[in-house]
Amino acid sequence: MNNKSDIVIHIDGLTKHYGAVKALSDLHLDVYRGEIFGYLGPNGAGKTTTIRVLLDLIRPTAGRAEIFGLDVNRDAVPLHERLGNLPGELALWNHMTGWDLVDYLGGLRGGVDMNYVRELVRRLDMDMTRKVKACSSGMKRKLGLIQALMHKPDLLVLDEPTNGLDPLVQQTFHQLMREVRDAGRTVFLSSHNLPEVETICDRVGILRAGRLQAVERISDLKQLRFRWMTLHIRGDVDLAAFERLEGVSDVTRLVNGTIRFRVAGELDPVIKAAGQYHIVDLAYEEPSLEEIFLEYYGETETTETKER
Amino acid sequence: MKHTGVIFKRILRDSRTAIIAWGIGLAVYAIFTVVIYPFVQDFKEINEMMKLPIMQAMLGDKAADVTSPGGFLGTYFFLMMPLITAVYSVLYGLGITAAEEDRGTLDVLLSYPLPRWQLILEKFAALVAALALMLAITLVGFVAGMIVTPSLEVNFGDLILAALNLLPINLVMAALTLLLSTILRSRGLVGGIVGTFVFGSYFVKTFSALVEDPLTNIRYASIFHYYGGSRMMLDGVDWGGALLLLVVTGALVALSLATFQRRDLGT
Ligand SMILES: Nc1ncnc2c1ncn2[C@@H]1O[C@H](COP(=O)(O)OP(=O)(O)OP(=O)(O)O)[C@@H](O)[C@H]1O
Ligand SMILES: [Mg+2]
Numbered sequence: 044m045n046n047k048s049d050i051v052i053h054i055d056g057l058t059k060h061y062g063a064v065k066a067l068s069d070l071h072l073d074v075y076r077g078e079i080f081g082y083l084g085p086n087g088a089g090k091t092t093t094i095r096v097l098l099d100l101i102r103p104t105a106g107r108a109e110i111f112g113l114d115v116n117r118d119a120v121p122l123h124e125r126l127g128n129l130p131g132e133l134a135l136w137n138h139m140t141g142w143d144l145v146d147y148l149g150g151l152r153g154g155v156d157m158n159y160v161r162e163l164v165r166r167l168d169m170d171m172t173r174k175v176k177a178c179s180s181g182m183k184r185k186l187g188l189i190q191a192l193m194h195k196p197d198l199l200v201l202d203e204p205t206n207g208l209d210p211l212v213q214q215t216f217h218q219l220m221r222e223v224r225d226a227g228r229t230v231f232l233s234s235h236n237l238p239e240v241e242t243i244c245d246r247v248g249i250l251r252a253g254r255l256q257a258v259e260r261i262s263d264l265k266q267l268r269f270r271w272m273t274l275h276i277r278g279d280v281d282l283a284a285f286e287r288l289e290g291v292s293d294v295t296r297l298v299n300g301t302i303r304f305r306v307a308g309e310l311d312p313v314i315k316a317a318g319q320y321h322i323v324d325l326a327y328e329e330p331s332l333e334e335i336f337l338e339y340y341g342e343t344e345t346t347e348t349k350e351r
Numbered sequence: 352m353k354h355t356g357v358i359f360k361r362i363l364r365d366s367r368t369a370i371i372a373w374g375i376g377l378a379v380y381a382i383f384t385v386v387i388y389p390f391v392q393d394f395k396e397i398n399e400m401m402k403l404p405i406m407q408a409m410l411g412d413k414a415a416d417v418t419s420p421g422g423f424l425g426t427y428f429f430l431m432m433p434l435i436t437a438v439y440s441v442l443y444g445l446g447i448t449a450a451e452e453d454r455g456t457l458d459v460l461l462s463y464p465l466p467r468w469q470l471i472l473e474k475f476a477a478l479v480a481a482l483a484l485m486l487a488i489t490l491v492g493f494v495a496g497m498i499v500t501p502s503l504e505v506n507f508g509d510l511i512l513a514a515l516n517l518l519p520i521n522l523v524m525a526a527l528t529l530l531l532s533t534i535l536r537s538r539g540l541v542g543g544i545v546g547t548f549v550f551g552s553y554f555v556k557t558f559s560a561l562v563e564d565p566l567t568n569i570r571y572a573s574i575f576h577y578y579g580g581s582r583m584m585l586d587g588v589d590w591g592g593a594l595l596l597l598v599v600t601g602a603l604v605a606l607s608l609a610t611f612q613r614r615d616l617g618t
Contacts, residue, residue: 061618095458095616098458098461098462099461100457100458100461100462100615100616100617101615101616101617101618102613102614102615119466120353120464120465120466121464123462123463123464123465124464126462128458128459128462130455130458130459130462132455132458133455133459134454134455134456134458134459135456135459136456138365147357147361148459148463150354150357150361151354151357151358151460151463151464151465152354152463152464153353153354187459190459200462
């Protein structure tokens, strides 16, 4: 893997300005065949902008992008034959039923394998006789997934695909993505949700304010993962007892009897230490994307801040 | 060009109800016009009335003899028709790209192997078909009306030609709407501009017959000048004018393709 011939998406110096808004600045990124690439970033980071450039819906201010070696603008039509897209803000034709949609959009692909469509419908548990206007947002999302997947494209470009899907459907979605990858096809998906990206993606790119901050393998990122733990303890607590523990840092006392600290690595020492006390409650939080980011790139970040 | 006709068929299928409803509405208008004819026919004074400046300003140039079948239909039906069908054509023009762009369905459609120009051309072709179907239903209304009104003697062939002549002016209105909607981002603004242009065109046409003044050269900017007026069925359709409208339509559509091909969607 990671040969030049395995590059599916090649983004080279991509820049997009909307007037004074610099939505994307000099983006360089390669995505390889057979991987699920997670594109992470806070609101307004430029994820949708990147995707819309890849789909030739908007044109870059500078730079270029290729997919399968084809220029996203000049070769848009042949390229779109091999591509499935789920927009972030999905709009479908209200008067159509699910089946109408498959008929219309399938027609634009010169027909699709109806057996596979039926399989998708069954697995996503979608009622295809319902009109779009009578669909809940999660149901519309399922229709969006069906149309993106139905022709088994070589590349899936999905903008926040699980947004609005219930946990059960999310599981099905994750399973579908793994099948796509195992078949040697490629997935590029954007998300806000780090745990989700961790479960299904192979690599992740972190975008912030239009700049790509990091591209990492999920396995590398996981080694650096940490959690916030909050303990509500009855009786007196010795903060120092926790501060001494391996992997624990930033111990603070909140209101009476509640302490909060960061845990990296194994939990065992913390659990053993907490065992000494009467624990009323325990909360365990995923760090936000921002925190992971700061943890990972904290130093460069602070120097940048100082320079300003 | 791939999978040609998918958009065309889909649009026509989705417009079925609208086409039939519009066709029936226009047919009813045709029937009412025709059955009123016997009352106008014997009312010769009406021609004097039609020469009143106010009537000429409203209904047109060198007022036709409205007691004659051709003059009557030209004045009371065909002169008015483009103002009515403009509503359909302008709304349709907004629906070609602007409505789908605003709603966001274009983001789905154009991520398919479908060039932007093909989307526009197929939708425009569907408009021609929709108008033709609507006018065919209208002609059925004429036939029904003429059966009960034998005194309205017009050649059915002339009627078909007059109906055909409605196509170019409607296409030019839709094409102008399309072009403006690919440039300006507000559907309301585009509708307002085209609406003003269409009604302006109409009054320029009718008023310019009234005043003999070099300033009336602006009549050449009126699409009704090329469509024809109340004498359309007496003097015959101005095919040169119709052809010119078709050429302008082609140019407007070509310009739309060029502007739409180039720009960002949904911004
Ligand atoms: N059409 C537009 N006109 C002006 N600014 C825009 C336009 N589209 C996006 N932007 C700006 O570009 C930046 C990137 O937006 P984008 O939609 O790509 O973010 P995103 O990462 O998809 O965010 P979210 O997670 O909220 O979907 C934002 O600052 C946004 O305000
Ligand atoms: Mg977005």
